[in-house]
Amino acid sequence: MAITRTVDYADWQRDNVEEFSISKFQNGIDGTDDSTWDITGITFKGAFKIPNTSTSTDTDSDSWYSTAYMQRGCIDPVNNMVILAKQTANRNAVIARFSIPTLSTDSDISNLPDATLVDGFTRFDDKISYSYTTEEDSLQSQDVGFMLVESGKLYMGRYRAYDSQAGSTPSKDNLVVCSDVTDFENATWQTVDMGEGDKTTAYAFTIPTEHQSDFDGNTHGCGSCCHASIQGRWPYGPAFYGWNPSSITGDTGSADEYMNFPNGSPISGVDDWYVDGVLSHYLSWVTSSNITSMEDYLNQVEGNKMTYEQMQMLPRPDPSVFNTHTGYVMGALGAFIPNNSKSLVFVGRAYGCEFGRTYHGHMLEEDGSSGTDSSSPEPISNKDWHNCIWAVNLDDIKNATNLYDPNYYHFDSFAEEYKEFDESDWVMKGRVLSSTFVPSTNELYVILSYGQDSGVNLVQVYDVPVGTYTGV
Numbered sequence: 001m002a003i004t005r006t007v008d009y010a011d012w013q014r015d016n017v018e019e020f021s022i023s024k025f026q027n028g029i030d031g032t033d034d035s036t037w038d039i040t041g042i043t044f045k046g047a048f049k050i051p052n053t054s055t056s057t058d059t060d061s062d063s064w065y066s067t068a069y070m071q072r073g074c075i076d077p078v079n080n081m082v083i084l085a086k087q088t089a090n091r092n093a094v095i096a097r098f099s100i101p102t103l104s105t106d107s108d109i110s111n112l113p114d115a116t117l118v119d120g121f122t123r124f125d126d127k128i129s130y131s132y133t134t135e136e137d138s139l140q141s142q143d144v145g146f147m148l149v150e151s152g153k154l155y156m157g158r159y160r161a162y163d164s165q166a167g168s169t170p171s172k173d174n175l176v177v178c179s180d181v182t183d184f185e186n187a188t189w190q191t192v193d194m195g196e197g198d199k200t201t202a203y204a205f206t207i208p209t210e211h212q213s214d215f216d217g218n219t220h221g222c223g224s225c226c227h228a229s230i231q232g233r234w235p236y237g238p239a240f241y242g243w244n245p246s247s248i249t250g251d252t253g254s255a256d257e258y259m260n261f262p263n264g265s266p267i268s269g270v271d272d273w274y275v276d277g278v279l280s281h282y283l284s285w286v287t288s289s290n291i292t293s294m295e296d297y298l299n300q301v302e303g304n305k306m307t308y309e310q311m312q313m314l315p316r317p318d319p320s321v322f323n324t325h326t327g328y329v330m331g332a333l334g335a336f337i338p339n340n341s342k343s344l345v346f347v348g349r350a351y352g353c354e355f356g357r358t359y360h361g362h363m364l365e366e367d368g369s370s371g372t373d374s375s376s377p378e379p380i381s382n383k384d385w386h387n388c389i390w391a392v393n394l395d396d397i398k399n400a401t402n403l404y405d406p407n408y409y410h411f412d413s414f415a416e417e418y419k420e421f422d423e424s425d426w427v428m429k430g431r432v433l434s435s436t437f438v439p440s441t442n443e444l445y446v447i448l449s450y451g452q453d454s455g456v457n458l459v460q461v462y463d464v465p466v467g468t469y470t471g472v
Contacts, residue, residue, distance in 0.1 A: 031396050043463050047103060049112045051115075076097070095184055098115035143158065155176075175194050195253070204220060219244050221335065223235070239261065240258045336437030343467075346390050349385065349386065387431065442464045
């Protein structure tokens with residue numbers, strides 16, 4: 001017999017959610033403080049927005065010849081540009097440059113100055129070659145990872161969005177080099193195999209001169225942390241690999257491993273957050289007649305997703321159980337070493353995955369329709385998710401017995417000046433996409449998405465204090 005519910009499931013879900021607390025991560029802090037530098041001294045300097053921009057007249061291509069669904073970005077400080085890039089279906093990849101306007105601290109995003117499109121949107125997936133080993137590999141879309149401008153070139157990490165689609169083979173072509181950051185259309189584009197699969201692809205940063213001897217003379221670092229749609233081949237904590245852009249020749253590079261958190265040895269506070277915990281927690285609250293459809297929904301069985309009406313019929317768990325997080329994840333999307341410090345700092349996002357939240361971002365809207373399908377857990381209120389910043393002492397990395405021994409000494413929310421939850425679209429506006437630290441000016445640029453469908457992106461700029469470490 002059908003069960004009649006008087007409270008809409010989406011309303012119930014929103015009304016009963018408790019604030020996701022980052023205390024899970026803060027409680028795990030046991031890293032060594034950096035006495036040479038104060039992370040709390042980072043201050044907001046101003047912001048600007050990249051408005052919805054498109055160069056396409058083809059309606060089928062508008063979404064990828066535009067600022068909508070941009071995946072990553074970086075700053076080119078020499079030319080005073082911000083660069084955005086993305087890869088869409090069928091490996092269609094585009095990139096664009098925008099001039100940086102004067103910053104503003106206005107609290108109203110509509111009053112922030114606009115960046116201006118200078119170059120783009122240039123398609124680059126047809127400018128590079130690929131090293132595929134199987135037909136399955138050749139069909140696999142790769143997402144844009146880190147973006148780094150160095151000596152007039154653009155270096156771009158790339159990773160597989162879904163490792164299940166390409167078996168256990170690590171990503172090849174996980175680095176792309178563009179020979180001229182000022183001329184995407186006519187530049188030479190080269191793919192490089194860095195030899196570490198997806199583990200080096202999410203963020204890249206400069207290693208200051210005073211630290212390079214401690215890391216085999218490497219001039220730059222890179223890594224990844226808990227951000228892939230399927231966690232499988234990514235580290236369960238912020239990895240650190242050393243590399244030298246200037247040493248790359250041909251299609252082969254290399255990276256030295258200094259910090260990594262393999263499955264089974266996560267950094268404190270991080271759990272395996274994917275489907276299993278959600279499913280096991282929720283199934284205890286559904287009747288046997290609903291279990292099959294719930295499994296089908298959570299595991300995305302083709303053609304048999306749970307409908308809004310079916311979800312309405314599920315028993316409502318007690319709110320105290322609903323607010324039990326089944327897993328935690330912190331995804332690092334940027335990293336940097338401040339000048340004269342002993343800190344490796346990460347910028348990204350933190351989630352706590354309640355079992356009541358629907359899988360794959362299908363948020364149940366009040367009109368009875370299913371929300372936008374997303375490749376990661378989506379928030380159901382502004383309490384559910386945070387941009388964050390955390391730091392690890394470089395001495396802890398250098399002195400570690402195991403690659404997974406270092407821990408962070410600081411973890412807190414960050415870059416939420418314009419954070420906003422849009423109930424009409426069930427999306428959080430102001431989510432970190434990536435960051436770039438400019439050592440010459442001690443400025444940190446944080447690039448954020450302000451609603452993917454809207455095509456608006458934000459860039460928030462921060463002054464980073466200089467430390468007292470001199471390498472002695």
